[in-house]
Amino acid sequence: MIFAQERQQQQRFPRPEFESGYQTPTHQLLNQRGPMWEYADVAVLIAALSLTSWFAIKKRSRKGILWMSVFSLAYFGFYRQGCICSVGSVQNISLALFNNNYSVPLSAILFFIIPLIFALLYGRVFCAGVCPLGAIQELTGFRPVRIHKSVEAVLASIPFIYLGLSVLFAATQSQFIICRYDPFVGIFRLNAPFTMIIFGVLLLVAGIFVNRPYCRYLCPYGALQNIFSRFSGKHLTITPAECTNCRLCEECCPYDAILPSDDLKKTEPKEITRKRFILYLVLIPIMTIAGAILLYNLSPALSAVNSNVRLAREIRLEKEKGVPALSKSAAAFKESGKTEEQLFSEESVILGRFRKGTPWVGMFLGLSLGAGLFSMTIRKTRTEYKPDQGKCFSCGKCFEYCPIESKISK
Amino acid sequence: MDYAQENRIVLNIYLLRMETGKNKYQSRRDFVRTAGKILVASPLLVLPVLLVKKTNVKGYVWQIDPYKCTQCGQCKTNCVLTPSASKCTHAFQMCGYCDLCGGFLRQGAKTISTAAENQLCPTGAIKRRFIEEPYFEYTIDEKLCDGCAKCVKGCGDFGNGSLYMQIRHDICVNCNECSIARTCPSNAVIRVPADKPYIRKT
Known part of the structure; x- marks a missing residue:
């Protein structure tokens, strides 16, 4: 009714009656590629996750995981231009859960759930080689610098705050902050406001030294992956056989995700x-x-x-x-x-x-x-070096540091 | 008994238990792990049940509701793409085909002509073509249109309102949250079903 009134108000001049036989054209508006293509993306997601899990757990191939990163960066990043991604799907889910006027696209649900199922089965394989945001940082982390444990612990709490707030803001229909402050989507599209590009490039430059800064200190989906991966059925291991406590892998992890074997001499009363x-x-x-x-x-x-x-x-x-x-x-x-x-x-x-x-x-x-x-207060008795399942991205950088690995492969 | 001695005993007991396969600590830890697994897996099972009624298979795209749009010009600047995916659209069947067109001519233009200084469009994206006395057809050259909405405002203020803004879905990258929608002052940018991606003025 209101629309009709407005329309009448604006119709100031009558429609002309043409004598020359002129036909009024219609403005052609083009459609996107078919919406069903999103399901092709879901299939690619499942295939990429399965392959990465195989590389991380069965094949134990760092090179394989690296090539998966390259593929994901190319497909999910530059070809699909970063939307929709699992990281942002958190917000679609919470918006749909708490609002009745929004129904969530099935592809968003699948993008949210499937990587979490894989985390529960095989650890954070999604972060290792499927997430385009992780992949771009994995491929640019050239010179890892280790960060002091206390600084790391404080910074690592930010993703949880980010996750909590983004769920809150999405559920109250306010904003999708994860998408708004997505650092790399501008790089994937090669087209963005300059602030987005500056943020992304700064993170990448920082990431050369402090590897994967977004994944470790910001990513809200990473916080979920962290929780789920702690209870994973199978997880990547540093050594293919029994750990000899040689301590060669101790310093190799750029993410500080290796739990050392217990030093029995140091125990307190x-x-x-x-x-x-x-x-x-x-x-x-x-x-x-x-x-x-x-x-x-x-x-x-x-x-x-x-x-x-x-x-x-x-x-x-x-x-x-x-x-x-x-x-x-x-x-x-x-x-x-x-x-x-x-x-x-x-x-x-x-x-x-x-x-x-x-x-x-x-x-x-x-x-x-x-x-x-x-x-942190739980007394642990560990007789081996193993990955911290919450923090470990399953990137496989530690494989080559294990002397048993090279013995077996030779 | 000093601590070193105690530790040695603890270690021995630990190793002994490892051998027999019955370890108090180990079984307790296994219990915690299993409980945790069930605890985190249950939301994954519950979530599809909760969302089953609120799921849409086809998905959404973003579109401008032309009846809510106030032509503030932020579509041009706030889109993640440059030039913006939102462009001027012409509903020819609404157009009056006027000679003195509020969407084509700058206000206060001295003469009615296609001269650059008379055009309202900053990029010259509106093409004017003579049909018959006294009617002129106006078409949008979408390659040139940058979505500033000046012509839409002019047409709405002085004409029939046949020009209106629409997001072009051959250009739009379909962000999860449209950055124009976030800043649109009249909340005119809304989610529409992906199989009906345009809101046409008729």
Whole structure:
């Protein structure tokens, strides 16, 4: 009805009646390649994951994994131009889970679930050779520099915060921040705003030394992969046979993902260990609750990510304090004929949704921080060098450092 | 008993248990691992069940709703592509074929002609062709159009509103979140079913 009125208003001049036999043409609008092509991408994804798992676990071939990276970078990166990717699909899933007016494309669900299933079976093979974002960094990490353990531990917590916030912002229909701050998609498309290119190139330059910076310190899907990979059925191993504790692989991992064999001489008295164990166990629920409270109180600030909330605040500021609302959205709002009451009620609905979501995000963050700290207190008896299944990207760089490997292959 | 001695005993017990295959620590750890596996695998099983009703096989593309568009000009600058994938479209059946065209001529143009200084379009993407007295046909040269929407505004303000913006799906890379949609002040950029990718003005 509203559309019809607008249309009538705009029809100022009558349609001409041509005498020369002129036929009004129609503006031809072209379509994309067929939507069903996305299922070809899913097939490629499954094939690439299977091949990478085979290279990582059965074949133990670093070269094979490297060629998989090259292929994924070429296909998912430069040919498919980086959309849709598993990293971004997190947001489609959470948007669909918490909103009834959005139905998620099947291909997005498959892109989300399949790499996680593979992580549960074979570790982070997706990161190793299938993810185009990982591949571009894998191929540019020339000079690995090791980072101090404490710095690494702090930086490694960022992906969890990023994951929590991106799920929150997607679920409240505010923004897809993972896609907005995707560093390499501009490079894949060879066309992007300059800020995107600068961010991507800076990460790549940093990645020459601190390998895979996006994967380790930012990637929210990597945080999920990290959790799933810890419980993987099979995982890449450093040595093909029994570890002789030769310590040759100790320094080889650029991601600090090798767990050393236990040095039995260094153990502390049992009393201290036990006390620390109990302290950190008690800290888990405290941190969970603290996280929930903290994030709940941050919800008004966080809701400013939503453009409707920002607009409502701008309009309110104009109304109450006389600060003129000059933004383009304010101009469009005044043109649209929407009332201020409608806008303000929309704002309070969105804020309410943030208030519902933030405690859960806070709980997730508190729980993962607590669990991370707690896991450091567990006494481990390890008689071999093995990969830290959470952090290990299954890149296979450690294979060639193992002397048993070369003995067997000869 | 000093710590070294204690450790030696612990190690011996540990090795002994390894041999017999019955290790208290090992079985406890296995239990934790299995529990964790079930715990993380269950969301993967539940997720498809939850989403089964909200799944769309064909997928979505982004499109501009021409009835919500306010011609702010951000389509030109905010698309991840340069030039933008959003371009001017002409609904010929709505057009008045006017000589004095608000979409073609700059406001305050001295003469009605195709001279560059009279054209509204900064890239000269609108072609004007004489049909019969007094009608002129206007067509968009899409290679030149950069999506600034000046002509759309002009046509809507002074004419029939037959010019409107549409995202071209032969160019659009179909970002997961359209960066024009994120900044569109009137929320005119929406997801539409991929098999009906255009919202035509009629």
